[in-house]
Amino acid sequence: MSQEQKKLVEAITAMEDDFAKWYTDIVKKADLIDYSSVKGCMVIRPYGYAIWENIQKDLDRRFKETGHENVYMPLFIPESLLQKEKDHVEGFAPEVAWVTHGGDEKLTERLCVRPTSETLFCEHYSNIIESHRDLPKLYNQWCNVVRWEKTTRPFLRSREFLWQEGHTAHATKQEAVEETERMLNVYADFCRETLSMPVVKGRKTESDKFAGAKATYTIEALMHDGKALQAGTSHYFGDGFAKAFDITYTDKDNTLQYVHQTSWGVTTRLIGGMIMSHGDNNGLVVPPAVAPIQVIILPVAQHKAGVLEKARELKARLEKSFRVNIDDSDNSAGWKFAEYEMKGVPIRLEIGPRDIEKEQCVLVRRDNREKSFIKFSELESAIDAMLKDISVSLYEKALKNQNDRTYICHTADEIINVLSEKGDGFIKAMWCESEECEEKIKEQTGVGSRCIPFEQEALGDKCVCCGKPAKTMLYWGKSY
RNA sequence: CGGGAUGUGGCUCAGUUUGGUAGAGCGCUUGGUUUGGGACCAAGAUGCCGCAGGUUCGAAUCCUGUCAUCCCGACCA
Numbered sequence: 215m216s217q218e219q220k221k222l223v224e225a226i227t228a229m230e231d232d233f234a235k236w237y238t239d240i241v242k243k244a245d246l247i248d249y250s251s252v253k254g255c256m257v258i259r260p261y262g263y264a265i266w267e268n269i270q271k272d273l274d275r276r277f278k279e280t281g282h283e284n285v286y287m288p289l290f291i292p293e294s295l296l297q298k299e300k301d302h303v304e305g306f307a308p309e310v311a312w313v314t315h316g317g318d319e320k321l322t323e324r325l326c327v328r329p330t331s332e333t334l335f336c337e338h339y340s341n342i343i344e345s346h347r348d349l350p351k352l353y354n355q356w357c358n359v360v361r362w363e364k365t366t367r368p369f370l371r372s373r374e375f376l377w378q379e380g381h382t383a384h385a386t387k388q389e390a391v392e393e394t395e396r397m398l399n400v401y402a403d404f405c406r407e408t409l410s411m412p413v414v415k416g417r418k419t420e421s422d423k424f425a426g427a428k429a430t431y432t433i434e435a436l437m438h439d440g441k442a443l444q445a446g447t448s449h450y451f452g453d454g455f456a457k458a459f460d461i462t463y464t465d466k467d468n469t470l471q472y473v474h475q476t477s478w479g480v481t482t483r484l485i486g487g488m489i490m491s492h493g494d495n496n497g498l499v500v501p502p503a504v505a506p507i508q509v510i511i512l513p514v515a516q517h518k519a520g521v522l523e524k525a526r527e528l529k530a531r532l533e534k535s536f537r538v539n540i541d542d543s544d545n546s547a548g549w550k551f552a553e554y555e556m557k558g559v560p561i562r563l564e565i566g567p568r569d570i571e572k573e574q575c576v577l578v579r580r581d582n583r584e585k586s587f588i589k590f591s592e593l594e595s596a597i598d599a600m601l602k603d604i605s606v607s608l609y610e611k612a613l614k615n616q617n618d619r620t621y622i623c624h625t626a627d628e629i630i631n632v633l634s635e636k637g638d639g640f641i642k643a644m645w646c647e648s649e650e651c652e653e654k655i656k657e658q659t660g661v662g663s664r665c666i667p668f669e670q671e672a673l674g675d676k677c678v679c680c681g682k683p684a685k686t687m688l689y690w691g692k693s694y
Numbered sequence: 695c696g697g698g699a700u701g702u703g704g705c706u707c708a709g710u711u712u713g714g715u716a717g718a719g720c721g722c723u724u725g726g727u728u729u730g731g732g733a734c735c736a737a738g739a740u741g742c743c744g745c746a747g748g749u750u751c752g753a754a755u756c757c758u759g760u761c762a763u764c765c766c767g768a769c770c771a
Contacts, residue, residue, distance in 0.1 A: 234765070251744095253762060309770070364695065364769070371771080424771080444771065483771095514730050548731040566730060576730085693771090 226556075228495050233439040240489055241368045244498040244557050254366035254373030258482070261557065264506035265485055266376060270356060272408050272503065273378065273480070276400050282352040282380060287334040289357075290325040295333045299458040302332060305425020309361045311373075327360040332426065332451075332477055335381035336459035343473060346385050346465050350393070354380040369486030370443075370694050377481035383461065383473040387452065390474035394450040397478040398431040401446040408503040409484065410608035411435050411491045412616050413445055414640070414689055416665030421649050424477075428452040434664045434689065436616040437490035440638030442664050442691040445487050448478035486694075491612045492581075498558030499580055501608055502601040509597060510559045511540040512550050514566030525565050528575070528593070535594050536601075555580060560604050561597060581607055616640070622673055629659040629678070629690070640664070641690040646677035655679050661690040 226239040241247050246262030258266065274284070290313060297303045306329045313325040328334065339351060356378045366372050380397060384390040398415060405411040413433035423430040427449040435445045456462070456472035465471050492499040502508055509532060513525040525540055532538045541550050547564075554562055564576040574589050577596065581604050588596045619639030623629045629641055641661055645651060655678065656662045670687050677684040 232765090238764070249763065251762070305770090361771080363771090367764095422771085447771080512730095517729075544729090546729055546731085546733055548729085548733080550732085551730095552732045564730070568730080 226495065226497060229438060229493070236493075236495075237486075237490060238368065240493055240498055240556075246485070246489075246498075247368050249368075252373070254363055254371075256368050256372055258376075261506055262485065265488075265500065265504050266482055268504040268506065269408070269484060270378075273400075273404055274356075276404060277354050277378075277380065280352075280396060280400060282354045282382075285353045285355050286357065287328070287331045287338070287355055289328060291328055291331075291333055293324050293326060295337060296326055298333060298336075299426050299455055302426035302455075306330065306361075309363060311360050311362050328357075329359055329361045330477075330479075331355065331357075331359075331379055332381065332455060333459070335477075336455050336461060336475075339381075339383050339473065339475075340459050340461045343383060343461055343463050346463055346471075349383060349385045349463060349473065350389060351383040352380075352393075353382065354378055367486075367694075369482055369489070371483075375481050375483070377479050379477060379479040382476045383456075384475070385463065385465070385471070385473065387474045390452070390476050391450055394429070394431055394448045394476045394478070397476070398433065398446070398448040401448070401478070401480060402433050405433060405435065405445060405484075405487075406609060408501065409488050409491070410501040410503075410605050410612060411445070411487060412609060412613040414616075414665065414667055415669075416667040416689065418447075418665055419649075419652060419663050419688070421652060422663060424449045426451065426454060428454065432665050434640075434691075435487050435491065436619060436640055436691070437487070437694070438493070438615065439490070440619050440692075442640065442689075442693045443483070443487045443490070444664075444693065445484060446478070446480040449476060451475040451477065492608050493558070496552075497556035499608065500558035500560065502560045502605050505558070505560050506537065507539045507554075507557070507559045508537045508601060509539075509561045509563050510554045511538060511563045511565065512547065512554070513540070513542055514547050514564050516542055518567050520570060521565065521567060524570050528563070528565065528590075532593065532597070536597060561600055579604060581611075623678060624674055624676070625678060626655060626658045629655070629661060633659065633661070638692050642671070642673060642687060643678035643690060644674050644676060644684040645686050645688040646680055646682050646684040647686055648677075648680070651677055651679035655690065659690075661692055664689040664691050664693065 226243055227235040229236040244261065245259050247259055248257040250257055310326040310329050313327065314321060335353065343349065343351065358374055358376050360374050363371050363373050382393050384393060402413050402415050405413045413435045415433055418430040418432050424447065429450040431448045433445045435443045437443055453472035453474055455475050461473045462470050463473060488501065489498060492501065511525050511529055513521045516522050522542055525542065529538050529540045551562065558580060560580050562578040564578065569575045574587050576585055577588050577600060578585050579600060621632045621636065621639055621641055623632060623641050623643045632641065652663050666686055667689055673687055675683055
């Protein structure tokens with residue numbers, strides 16, 4: 215097989231040729247996951263799990279800074295408990311997995327494997343909340359949940375996935391609303407600062423709300439192929455769950471009151487979002503803040519005297535400030551270059567005999583492949599600056615993609631034309647707030663409502679669907 | 695849940711039409727030569743052909759079922 219043929223065989227599918235294939239190629243070849251024998255359940259490999267751990271660490275810090283405590287709830291929910299809140303159970307019933315037997319014995323009441331833990335938190339809150347002095351309760355848990363999805367894709371939609379779910383109880387409606395908004399902002403800040411991923415903040419329409427919620431806030435991100443990804447949600451429950459589960463407290467005037475609740479969550483789907491926001495035809499591009507390896511040291515001509523020693527010396531030194539790895543395997547330099555580009559390591563540090571003579575090494579950025587020669591004495595500051603710059607550049611590039619692919623439309627025909635001419639993206643259009651028009655647009659154009667953005671713009675005064683008066687601007691799009 | 699495709703050493707696949715001793719390349723192991731963009735030579739190891747039934751003297755190949763993966767759609771978040 216010639217060199218050229220071999221390259222074709224080993225290359226990942228180009229994203230402009232087949233985005234779905236490109237994505238599944240990357241998750242496998244960058245060694246993030248492996249498939250398992252159960253549909254929709256994947257092995258998260260060390261490199262993929264390390265990214266999740268970094269996401270967890272950063273988010274967990276933000277949760278703690280906003281006053282939250284971590285707890286752990288049971289994996290199982292008795293059927294009777296799940297059924298206490300009518301809308302909630304109706305929303306989740308079609309996709310819950312049930313445990314019916316313990317050993318050979320049939321259970322008297324079947325248990326569902328948690329699809330989300332509202333009911334468990336509510337039961338617990340009803341036990342521990344008595345007085346206004348007990349409020350607010352600001353709990354979060356990191357765990358796995360199971361939703362029996364019909365179609366699955368690694369990270370984007372799996373039957374079992376990892377997430378965090380915050381559940382809070384407050385004395386007043388106002389406090390709960392503030393919490394819902396606060397946590398949506400925490401998510402949006404995290405996406406921008408840590409994942410370099412721009413998001414649109416907004417509220418879901420009535421038909422798109424979480425089962426049992428009074429209001430669902432969402433952050434929506436636009437992927438490279440123009441499809442939208444719901445990256446995180448924050449729900450305001452009012453006192454609906456409190457009434458269903460009898461969560462009451464005695465206020466200062468000695469009267470019994472229902473609590474007001476929220477819940478909010480993000481999942482391993484964020485990893486999928488990260489891949490589809492920054493990846494390119496050479497593979498993954500991992501934002502520096504969550505990269506398991508920030509700097510990969512590649513000794514060049516490592517058999518020559520002094521090269522390996524120098525490389526290891528640099529590793530020991532840089533490890534104090536960054537997540538650093540060295541690859542001194544026998545693979546060729548070219549192979550290693552391609553390998554760590556596939557894995558999206560932000561900076562490659564090349565060190566060879568010629569560099570050592572000059573007291574310098576080569577730094578190559580993953581995002582734009584720019585090379586620079588850096589003196590040993592200036593390495594830390596150069597790497598630090600480069601990591602920060604990569605982070606900003608990734609954000610700007612993703613934001614540009616989002617802006618370039620956001621279109622304003624006034625009629626259904628315009629939407630259809632834009633989609634066929636320019637491909638998928640965000641459509642901004644006015645809406646009369648009727649569910650009927652929302653559905654009609656979905657049927658006619660294929661795009662569904664993503665959110666009612668907090669940042670409203672007056673694009674006109676007529677509904678994109680029925681032409682009647684409209685004051686609400688909606689983001690529409692195809693979604694994952 | 696509907697339509698389509700696929701399942702053969704670790705990976706990518708050929709072989710299935712027309713049943714007859716399981717193949718290639720890559721990777722892996724050992725030794726040697728190499729090393730600044732996916733190196734080369736030599737010698738090796740690796741398979742109940744997704745799983746379960748059936749047809750047959752004989753099944754990777756034909757039939758039935760089942761599981762998994764991918765794509766499109768519906769559904770869901």
